Amino acid sequence: MTEPLVLISDSDSGTVRTLSLNRPAALNSFTTGLHAELLAALEAAAADRSVRCVVLTGTGRAFCAGQDLADPSVAPDPTPGAAPKDLGHVISTYYGPLVARLRSMPVPVVAAVNGVAAGAGANLALCCDLVVAGRSASFIQAFTRIGLVPDTGGTWLLPRLVGPARALGIAMLGDKLPAEEAARIGLIWQCVDDAALADTAAALASRLAGMPTRALVATREAMAAAQNLDLGAALAEEARIQREMGHADDYREGVEAFRAKRAPVFKDR
Template sequence: MKSITTHIENKVATLTLNRPDKFNSFNREMAFLLQDALDACEKNSEVRAIIIIGNGKAFCAGQDIGEITDPDIDFGFQQILDDHYNPIVQRIRTIKKPVIAGVNGVAAGAGANIALACDVVIASEAASFIQAFSKIGLIPDSGGTFFLPRLIGFQKASALMMLGDKVTASEAEKMGMVYKVASVETFEEVVHTTALTLANMPTKALGLTKQLLNQSMSNDFNAQLELESKLQIESAQSEDYQEGVSAFVAKRKPEFKGN
């Protein structure tokens, strides 16, 4: 059984973390397979939105502790971060297509932070988030110290990372950690409907918006205005812009193609 499965339908690729017996915790194979799947989605012009979701009761419990404590394993934390998690979150942020995290259950450690790196996070009522690192004497990784303070504020992020409190889905929504919470019954429908909506939008502009958001993390105000001007000109030269304007004038529904 592959630890990452890919299903493509209606321009949406669903990447499923598929180690349910291990709460979808990452081992080396799974980390590389997710990177490969994201690369394939980026190259596939038929894919215009991506979902990352977990199989079973968990979204992702982070690192498989059994792997790093195995005496026969000859790699350590440096390789795990450099080879596994950093490339995953870097791909999520740089891929020019919207990436939706469908958090179906517990998202712990690196699993939580991979979800938070996505463009849109939709959580099931059954989901929870925990910065579990401090519980075993580690520090947050996988971009958590970058994204979480920006999502919920410095003080709240600091407390959650140090205390390792579990955050319910409703609490996460209230503090701005996730976009939306859905009932267990409607969760998958909400995730796929959101992804399908994004896939049918002008995805070239969405990719440029994503680029702007990435740069806003480090740009000053004037640099951000300059980049907005540059990318607005680029978006105005797209086929999707022409289609959007034509549809608006004709009072019809636009048919965007991501070009």
């Protein structure tokens, strides 16, 4: 029986779902099959209302080494005169929908980066809401090494995370960026000892699962939208979202719990 390309497990409470990329011999690099299974797993988590947080990680010694260049969808045909592969089609068909799903998940997503995250694998992690990496992990924008530009949302994400100057240096040079340095410059949320990575990610996901899910997702969306707005438009968008949040049960529950000096029990999603 063929091993699944994405392993799926739920926490004891059922509120945290962990998706583990499962091509360890190939450093969890992307194939069309892995794309299909990961997107399906994300769609299933989005549709399951008991899930309140998702953790994305990799099996073996890597998070994800990016695109598997031996996959037929991208491997150049060595035959003289053969037509080149349409990489734009690959991006539009596989990577675009994956990024769109990650950035629109109805629950927060935590990336637990165990080992190298290169190319599309690096930007897959950065598409998540919070990124925690083991100290031995690294992030590599490997695209220029093979004559390409950052994809999987990299051109949009990198300048927003670390500013245009650092983003351009990271993307053009393609140097290995250790996890500790990635945390220092604000590319990721946290760097922890390798032995603590799984527990740290699980604790963070459990904490997020107990928080007001709809408000967390709205915070992600509002911050992303505000990058393209002037202050007045951002204030108007805050008012619109806050009006919506004020009508939700979680707001009433949060205020009642605050007044009663008890822990809130949030249920909206």
